[in-house]
Amino acid sequence: MFSANDCITNSWFLSITTAVIIFCNLCYAFEENNGSFPEGFFFGASTSAYQIEGAWNIDGKGENIWDHFIHENPMRIVNNDNADVACDSYHKYKEDVFLAASLGFSAYRISISWTRILPSGYMGIVNEVGLKYYEDLIDEIVKYNMKAVVTLYHFDLPQQLQKDFGGWTNPKLIDIFVDYSRIVIERLEKVDYWITLNEPKVICNYGYGSGEIAPGLKYQEFECAKVVIMSHAAVYRMYKNEFPNRKAKMAINLDCEWFEPKTTSSKDIAAAQRILEFEIGIFAHPIFKGGWPKAVKERMEKRRLMENSAISQLPKLTEKEIEFINGTFDFLGVNHYVTQYAEDDSENNVGRKRNEINAGVLVTVDPPWNKNSLGSTVAMWGARNVFKWLKETYNNPEIFICEYGYSDNGTTLEDNERIRFSRMYLSAFHDAIYKDEVRIFGAMTWSLLDNFEWTSGYSSHFGLFTSIKMILTKRGFRRSQHSFSRS
Numbered sequence: 001m002f003s004a005n006d007c008i009t010n011s012w013f014l015s016i017t018t019a020v021i022i023f024c025n026l027c028y029a030f031e032e033n034n035g036s037f038p039e040g041f042f043f044g045a046s047t048s049a050y051q052i053e054g055a056w057n058i059d060g061k062g063e064n065i066w067d068h069f070i071h072e073n074p075m076r077i078v079n080n081d082n083a084d085v086a087c088d089s090y091h092k093y094k095e096d097v098f099l100a101a102s103l104g105f106s107a108y109r110i111s112i113s114w115t116r117i118l119p120s121g122y123m124g125i126v127n128e129v130g131l132k133y134y135e136d137l138i139d140e141i142v143k144y145n146m147k148a149v150v151t152l153y154h155f156d157l158p159q160q161l162q163k164d165f166g167g168w169t170n171p172k173l174i175d176i177f178v179d180y181s182r183i184v185i186e187r188l189e190k191v192d193y194w195i196t197l198n199e200p201k202v203i204c205n206y207g208y209g210s211g212e213i214a215p216g217l218k219y220q221e222f223e224c225a226k227v228v229i230m231s232h233a234a235v236y237r238m239y240k241n242e243f244p245n246r247k248a249k250m251a252i253n254l255d256c257e258w259f260e261p262k263t264t265s266s267k268d269i270a271a272a273q274r275i276l277e278f279e280i281g282i283f284a285h286p287i288f289k290g291g292w293p294k295a296v297k298e299r300m301e302k303r304r305l306m307e308n309s310a311i312s313q314l315p316k317l318t319e320k321e322i323e324f325i326n327g328t329f330d331f332l333g334v335n336h337y338v339t340q341y342a343e344d345d346s347e348n349n350v351g352r353k354r355n356e357i358n359a360g361v362l363v364t365v366d367p368p369w370n371k372n373s374l375g376s377t378v379a380m381w382g383a384r385n386v387f388k389w390l391k392e393t394y395n396n397p398e399i400f401i402c403e404y405g406y407s408d409n410g411t412t413l414e415d416n417e418r419i420r421f422s423r424m425y426l427s428a429f430h431d432a433i434y435k436d437e438v439r440i441f442g443a444m445t446w447s448l449l450d451n452f453e454w455t456s457g458y459s460s461h462f463g464l465f466t467s468i469k470m471i472l473t474k475r476g477f478r479r480s481q482h483s484f485s486r487s
């Protein structure tokens with residue numbers, strides 16, 4: 001039986017659903033191919049464990065770096081929000097999967113919470129309840145004939161590993177990540193696509209470089225990049241060696257922003273290329289081509305000289321390591337949200353974000369560009385250009401768009417902006433496929449539900465579905481501490 005709130009929630013579900021179906025199927029005619037995407041193209045929705053599951057200390061789950069970061073520093077999250085309950089998907093996963101299926105999606109992306117399986121992060125206690133939870137969740141996805149896309153690591157490192165080893169900057173993590181991944185892969189036989197790690201740039205640049213997100217450490221982004229990329233390669237190689245009969249494909253998932261040269265000057269063109277290499281190439285180049293990108297190596301050497309330092313911040317990759325990482329992909333996972341301008345600023349060593357200083361680039365935007373509630377700027381031509389660049393730079397890999405999406409601040413129930421943005425993105429993807437012949441085989445929107453948007457808490461809404469509690473909050477009701485519940 002529905003309570004009054006449930007009724008309101010459900011009618012909201014319906015209006016969004018209707019809108020989404022309309023925008024996906026009816027609204028527009030793309031020029032090519034009668035407006036359709038290729039046969040078998042996957043449409044889906046993406047989520048991640050920490051952002052939706054809640055149940056942070058239930059059924060044997062251990063503490064991870066985000067639990068720790070938030071509980072120790074509640075002020076670092078907008079409105080002091082936390083993800084202790086989040087969307088309560090740990091208990092309501094069947095409802096989530098039903099919602100995704102009800103939109104006609106053919107793929108649903110989740111991530112595994114490492115400490116739900118291995119509470120301390122290490123082998124030792126393997127939490128059967130955690131494994132069973134994900135087994136049941138995947139059964140539910142498969143029941144609706146959706147492809148199960150599963151990320152092994154989406155930002156939530158076991159706190160014990162951070163405490164004992166310093167987390168992703170320590171090469172010891174490589175084997176430990178392989179041990180954890182093996183247990184998960186062994187048990188979850190029905191997965192269709194494995195993502196090893198989500199957005200390594202965010203893990204390293206903001207978790208271990210600027211310190212904005214958990215674990216909140218600084219100045220170690222390049223050590224992190226090496227450990228993360230080696231960990232990806234080690235899991236890929238373990239998977240291919242130990243599970244030769246599995247059909248599921250595996251890849252890393254990179255966040256790929258587009259940087260357009262601010263002017264046609266050769267310096268700005270080089271600057272745009274350089275920041276693309278720093279943001280995407282530092283992870284993609286070792287996997288798709290071998291070794292660090294030349295532009296990154298050159299620039300980091302220049303930075304070393306500018307800082308009068310004996311050692312470069314960029315760790316060396318040995319020939320053996322280069323070979324080990326090279327070729328560890330079945331496709332490329334891409335998250336795309338943002339377009340910005342890049343301008344040469346290579347002589348200036350201060351006053352900008354760390355990654356801009358590292359790359360020697362000044363990043364700006366055009367005021368009229370569309371913005372989401374996080375201030376990220378989106379341009380349709382940028383979305384198209386980034387895929388063309390990926391195709392040309394990495395020898396035309398198959399691409400799965402694991403995330404694209406739009407956030408609002410939750411003050412409206414009308415979904416026109418989300419539809420407008422989604423339309424823009426989908427139209428760009430369509431152009432990339434039919435005009436630029438990029439081999440994109442699926443696109444999953446972020447996100448199914450309004451959820452815990454990291455340091456923005458619940459203030460930015462990316463979901464196709466929202467909850468009555470979030471709506472009420474925006475109308476002046478008191479936000480409960482654990483603010484999200486669908487019903």
Ligand code: NOJ
Pocket residue numbers: 048051198199335403446453454462
């Ligand atoms: C990418 C991340 O994978 C996801 O966790 C985040 O919520 C979205 N971007 C939106 O910022």
